[in-house]
Amino acid sequence: MKVSIVGGGPGGLYFALLAQKAWPRWDITVYERNRPDDTFGFGVVFSDQTLDTFKAYDGPSYEMIRRRFAYWGDVDVVYKGRTMRSGGNGFCGCSRVALLHILHDRCRELGVKLKFQHEVEDLNEFSDSDLVVIADGINSKLREKDKQHFQPSVDLRPNKFTWLGSTRPLDAFKYFFRETPEGIILAHCYQYEEGRSTWVIETDEATWKNFGFDKMGEGEMLPVLERVFAAELEGHPLVANRSIWRNFPTIVNQTWVMGKAVLVGDAKATAHFSIGSGTKLAMEDAIALYEALKKEGEVKRALATYDTARREEVEKTQHAANVSLAWFEHMQRYWGMAPEQFAFGVMSRSKQITWENLELRDPRFIHEIHKWFAQQVKAQGFDGEGRKRGLDLSVRDDERRARVAGKRVRPAQGLGQSKPRGEAGACEPCRHVGKERPLAAEEMGHAGDLEPKPVIAVGVQGGAIAARRPAGEVEKGVFILFGRGRQGEKMGADGAGIGEAEAGEETFAETCRIDRSEQESALLGADNG
C-alpha cells in the first residue's frame, strides 16, 4: 500500500507515525514544503486528557513530549489591576518546533520517508498512491483547487490577532487585559519551555487601527506592544516570527473525502486558538483516520467511516471554539464588570466549563465569586443565601454532584427544586408548565413580586419554550437566564439551550431547574445592564 501525505504539520506526521507503526510494510511518504527547522509560531497547548490519548496511541512520542513540556494548573485573569487565579486546570505547553522534531524522529525510526522542501502543486503527483492525506494546513492549496468538491466555507472573524513569543517566564496561563486610549487589547500567554512563552495578542479592528497597526511592519509594532504590556513583560522583550496580524478563519468543509484523498487537520476544519485545540484536533484526526483504516481494512470504506464518525466530535469542538471566540469579540461589553464576574465570564466563556466544574477544580476561586455574588444579591434586597420572600434557590449538594458527574436525578417535585431535563410537564405544582407563549411578569409568580428595576425575571417552562420576552422590556434590569444548554443556542423542544440576553433580542429562559448554582452561572454570564 502506497500512502502520500501532503504537509508535515502535527496532523500529517502523527498519521504517518501511527500508520507506519501499525502496518510496517506500507510505503509512506510525507511531503513538506519547508525545511525541518522552519516553523511559524511558538508553543502549542495540550490538556491532561489529550496527553492521555497520545500516551495510549504512541508511548515513545508521548514520553518525548512529556520530557520537553512546561506544565501548569493555574489560569490567571488579570483585569483592572486584580489577578483572579483559578486552579486545577491541568495543561501543558510544548514548543511547536520541538513537537515537530519529536514527530520527525519517531517517523524516521519507524521507516516513514520525510521529503522536505517539496511543495506539492497538484494531486496528480500521486496517481500511483492508494491513499493521499491532505494535511497542508489552514490555507490548504489542494483543498482550494478542488473546492467545488469539498465545498469549504470560511468565516473570517472580525478580531485581529498576532502570534508572538517572549522570554518572560510564566507560572500560569495568563490573560492580560489592558485598557488603553486606543481601546481594549488582550494577551493570551503561557510558557511552553524554560525561558520561552507564547503571547497571542488580540484586539478588535477599531483598536487595531487606532494603534496604527494596519500601517506598521513587524519591527514597528513590537515596541508599541512592549510599551502596552510593559508591566506584564517585566522587562522581557517580545519576539516575532512571521507575526503578521490576521483575522481567524473558521473553516468547515461539506465533505472531507474525494476518491482516495482525505482532508486532515486545519485543512479540514479549524478551531479558534482561544480554546487551544488546533494541534489537538489535527492529531486526533490522525487517530480517527488510523482507527477507521484499522476497522474497515480498505481505503474507500475507511474514508467514509472517518468522514461520518469524526464529524460530531469536530463540530462539538468547533462550536465550543466559536462560543469562546465570540466572548473575546465582545470584550467591550463586559468591561464594566467587577473582576470576580469578569474572571468567571472568561473561565466559563466556551460554556464547556461550568460553575460546578470550576468549584470542583478550585473551591477557593468559586468561594471568591460566591462572596461577590452574595454581596450583589444582598444589595438587591435578597438575603445572602439567594432567598427572597420565600423563594428557596438552594440545591442539595448530592444533586449538584450527581449532575456534575453527568447523572440524572429525580428530586422531589416542587418549587425550588430541579426537574430532570427534557421531562415536559413534570414540575408540579408549577402553574406555567407547557405554556408556549410570552409570560407576563405577573405570571412569573414564583419569583415573588417583581420590582421594576432591577428586574429579576424567572421563567418557568415545561419542556418547550415557556418564557419569551423581548429583552427591551427588561433592558435596565438584571435578567437571569436559567438553562441547561449552551449559550447562544435557541431553546429546543426538549428544553436544551438558552438564548443570550441582548437588547432588542428575544430572550428565552428555562427554569423549574431553580438552583443557586445555575442562577449564579446565568447571572454572571449575562449582561448587567
Ligand SMILES: Cc1cc2nc3c(=O)[nH]c(=O)nc-3n(C[C@H](O)[C@H](O)[C@H](O)COP(=O)(O)OP(=O)(O)OC[C@H]3O[C@@H](n4cnc5c(N)ncnc54)[C@H](O)[C@@H]3O)c2cc1C
Ligand atoms: C495564533 C495561533 C495560536 C495557536 N495556538 C495553538 C495552541 O495553543 N494549541 C494548539 O493545539 N494549536 C494552536 N494553534 C493551531 C495550530 O497551530 C494548528 O491548528 C495546527 O498546527 C494544525 O495542524 P495541521 O497539521 O493541520 O497543519 P499545520 O500545522 O499548519 O501544518 C501544515 C503543513 O503543511 C505544509 N504545507 C502547506 N502546503 C503545502 C504544500 N502544498 N506542499 C507541501 N507542504 C505544504 C506547511 O508548511 C505546514 O508545515 C494556533 C494557531 C494560531 C493561528
